Amino acid sequence: MSHTSGGSFELPPLALYIHIPWCVKKCPYCDFNSHTAGPTLPEQEYVDALLADLDADLAQVHGRPLTSIFFGGGTPSLFSAKALGRLLQGVEQRVAFAPDIEITLEANPGTFEQAKFRDYRSLGINRLSIGVQSFQAPKLIALGRIHDGDEAVHAADMARAAGFDNFNLDLMHGLPDQSIEDALGDLRIAIAQQPTHLSWYQLTVEPNTVFWNQPPVMPEDDILWDIQEAGQALLAAEGYAQYEVSAYTQAGKAARHNLNYWTFGDFLGIGAGAHAKLSSPDGRISRSWKTRLPKDYLDSSKRFNAGERVLSAEELPFEFLMNVLRLTDGVASELFTQRTGLPLSQLAAARLEAQQRGLLNSDPARLSATREGQLFLNDLLQHFLP
Known part of the structure; x- marks a missing residue:
């Protein structure tokens, strides 16, 4: 089944996601496919x-x-530089690397991993994403984190010393019993580390987590709202531009791997439970996912692929917009046809409705949410459901 209309469909850029599913311990808020590591990996x-x-x-x-590679987890930095080096070498033998490839590794701030930063850098890994979440001891304990605030601060210094001039700090807000002062205090410490990129997002309680079964006391909605507003103002004042729902960057340092997701690019996914989205030259676009449990993934008698489905022409507008409307500035309207092979006219009626409700900007050359549309993204996306 092809969606192409007169050769307008182009194969998008290609990225690679590598899932390493082990952690030292599982955090109570985490709903990712992660598993507590045994004594040996x-x-x-x-x-x-x-x-x-x-x-x-x-x-x-x-x-x-490949335009980018992202090692996610779990905690990829539990793996030795030797193992990751062999993996990267093997990947490059199979798929060419773009000359300016971005290779990101998620790491925890613990001293155990900081010692490896220099080795990772020597492998060609050129971006770190350090999972700080908070710098305050009571909050880190509540979140089940195994590092302390000093280690988190030190991790940024170690990253720079190891030659990383591009790194992200992951920080949460809306934590149990968090005040506005607590939240802004965390942000100020993060900004003082001068990361090139900050992921700053609200803690949400997800099914299948410890927090879901034993919910902590969360801040009231009006406090959450005030934290969001004050934090965004602080980040903007400090030179971090918001370019996505929860991503803030110094000039020119947006995460290219994530931008590829949000502009409906293609990505391979390898590793336990990894997901992929791939386009074919004939215009078919499919999503697939890998065997979830590490023991099954490592069982050579079982298939890696756990499922796959081709997206129908009816689903594509929603799938495309679910990603691109997360971007603060949206995308050029013509990207819709480039990525889906469908005519832009297919969006016309829903687009008009969303504009009339004040959720979508009316510039015909761009697909972008208004300020209100960004705040109520689910309401905006309802207009484009198949």
Whole structure:
């Protein structure tokens, strides 16, 4: 089934997501596919499996180079530099790297991992994303984090010393019993570390987590609202531009891997539970996902692929907009046809409705949410449901 209309469909840029599913311990708010690590990690076996998984997907690459790689988890920095080096070498033998490829590794601030930062940098990993969440001891304990505030501050220094001139700090707000002063205090300490990028997002209680079954006392809605407003003003004043729902960046340092997701680019996903979105030259676009449990993923008698579905032409507008409308400035309208192969006229009626409700900007050359549309993104997206 092809959606192409007169050759307007273009294969988008290609990224690679690598999932490393182990953590020292599972955090009570975490609903990611992560598992508590045993005394030894099956590094060798897992790298072998990742490369075999990639081999199975190579037919879908269509000669495109990788523009970015993201090691997510779990805690990828639990893996040795030797294991990650072998993996990166294996990936590059199979898929070309774009000359300016961005390679990001998620890391925890603990001293155990900081010692490896220099080794990671020497492998060609050129961006770190450090999971700080808070600098305040009571908040870190409530979140089940195993580092302290000093280690978090030190991690930024260590990243710079290891040669990382591009790193993100991950920070949460709306934490149990958090006041506006607490939240802004955390942000000020984060900004003082001069990261090139900040992910600052509200803690949400998700199903299948400890917090879901034993909910902590969360701040009132009006406090959450005030934290959001005051934090955004502080970040803007300090030179961090908001370019996505929860992403703030210094000039020119937006996360290219994430921008690829949000502009409906393609990505391979390897590793336990990893997801992929891939386009074919004939215009078909599919989503797929890998076997979730590490023990099944490492079992050579089982398939890596756990499921796949081709997106229908009816689903594509919603799928596309669900991503691009997260961007503060949205995207050029023509990207819709480039990425989906569908005519822009397919959006016309829903677009008009959303504009009349004040949720979508009326510039015909851009698809972007108004300030209100950004705050009520789900309401805006309802207009484009199939």
